[in-house]
Amino acid sequence: MAKRPTIHDVAAVAGVSRGTVSRVLNDDRYVSPAAYAAVKRAIAETGYVLNRAARSLVTQRTGSVVMVLSEPQERLFEDPNYSVLLRTATRRLAERDISLVMMIAGNDGDRDRVVRYLRGGHADGVFLVSTHAGDRLVDALVDIPVAAVAQGAVIGRENVIPYAAADDREGARQMTRYLVERGRRRIATITGPLDTPGGALRLEGFADILGRKASRKLIEHGDYTQLGGESAMARLLERAPDLDAVFVASDLMAAGALAALRAAGRRVPEDVAVGGFDDSAVALSTHPPLTTIRQPLERVAEETVRLLLALIDGAERVEPVILPTDLIVREST
């Protein structure tokens, strides 16, 4: 097969110089309509496609962005949220001809790799996903001249890494308020890990509504897995057998909670009302289907990308974006 055509070949065919072709490629102003047309034709004729490496070399830009998944537990990957995020981000970036490269930061070795990659200038931006409080990666980031954003606040670093997120706290309030309005009196909660925004903020929202009624006895912690939800529910039942509702910080954990309630012979929603969070696919496959809080995930992803692009384009500072959630009522409450 023939050698790939370069900008020189295009220039020769179009009867113009290298420079003019380059100007067309980067749609600079100052190129005559005739030259523009000739170059376009030559590009089509030769099947030319730009060599990004060569461009990168001189512009010091790569045209790519890294999405870093922090993954302390396997569970992160069971989460359909990632898929939405990934799809949306890929799409939006593609519109700007920016490609998305995936990296995983599960352990310190991985993290070093990511840092080295970024320090090497191999990407124009980073996109942090589900980063936990205290992640070393975040600290390393401040020394590296690269645009960085996160999906979901990075706890303790809200002011250094801009982010877009659903309004976890208000979502939790919506659910808790709803349970109260339905006449529930002993409302418990199963939280996520408290070093994640979904863990900390949803608990705060819960406490906002219940005030002092949110006693320690009615609070239990899970790890976002189904099994974790199941055992957390079992512990709650033991400590507070009279509870009549539970707000679970994720649908997957809620599915586990339902299993524990069933095992304990409690009827849902008659004896105990169960509220989830996420409105993921699992919320529909449980029996009964879950009342839950929907997050505008797609919009969260879009806003995160928007922030990142703004930074790449040179914005000095961008403000975090927090988007509203919706209460979805089904049969578990």
Next chain:
Amino acid sequence: MAKRPTIHDVAAVAGVSRGTVSRVLNDDRYVSPAAYAAVKRAIAETGYVLNRAARSLVTQRTGSVVMVLSEPQERLFEDPNYSVLLRTATRRLAERDISLVMMIAGNDGDRDRVVRYLRGGHADGVFLVSTHAGDRLVDALVDIPVAAVAQGAVIGRENVIPYAAADDREGARQMTRYLVERGRRRIATITGPLDTPGGALRLEGFADILGRKASRKLIEHGDYTQLGGESAMARLLERAPDLDAVFVASDLMAAGALAALRAAGRRVPEDVAVGGFDDSAVALSTHPPLTTIRQPLERVAEETVRLLLALIDGAERVEPVILPTDLIVREST
């Protein structure tokens, strides 16, 4: 902040030439232990990191591969399989210092973008995921000098794109055989789309065991969504009210089937046994938990990567890999 150090800076610090540093970087033989040590020290001292663009420019290699998600329906993203695949592939490739870039080929515009990207030599390899029969992308691929593999056979192109996959056909046989052994007599199936290997091969396995008993009346098609499974089950119940078992080609569709059976007042497993496929998270959250077929997804992903790396390293031809599945018995049968 200071300019990023180049190979020249390292050479100066180490007291050797550019060439020697390059040799250390690419661990060529023929570099003296003294020079090697000096260069390593200089790299650490200067904080040097290789400029990939510059390397690419001369080697004509990019150090990256593209994962292309064909996504005719949203449902693909609800599938936890992707997550496993993505994670495993990213990990394995990172070991070889190859980065994974994501692209989505949902419509023809997207597909053109992918083709242009590959034609431009922006990646050393492609990784096709859930590509349907007749996808134009596959045909375009043969003209492009790039290593290509698929996860799961590309129907009709099994011989042009090497792949790794679970043994869909044998998995379906395992489940069907098991249902027969449990004494079920009127066994139906809900398939996936027949232009996907999971659709076609699982149906074949089903038919292998039942022979002529697999009448058209007992076969219904779904689209891998929960709702699709639900309506397919409803149609089956209408056509064959006496059925006493159903093999559903995915867990998610099986969750839908369970809902339809419940709505029709059938008890599971007493009246109707339900078998799924995938052993995904949803299989545990249904009530009752699903008997299903586990695919060795991680190994499938690893093998796919292995094939891809072999091709990138210059192998002329690699053989497809098909991996065994396991029957997981739970309470739905």
Next chain:
DNA sequence: TTTCAGTCTGTGAACGTTCACAGACACTTC
């Protein structure tokens, strides 16, 4: 007519690597 501003084009240099080559040196082997 001259001057100026604006538009358009071509050219040399630079970006940071790798690769092929040539040469230096140290051993063997004849």
Next chain:
DNA sequence: GAAGTGTCTGTGAACGTTCACAGACTGAAA
């Protein structure tokens, strides 16, 4: 001691762009 072989090193050229600059041309304003 000459010739060969293997190891190690430095150097020039090349990869395919963009960018800054210089220069040519056009038309309007002085």
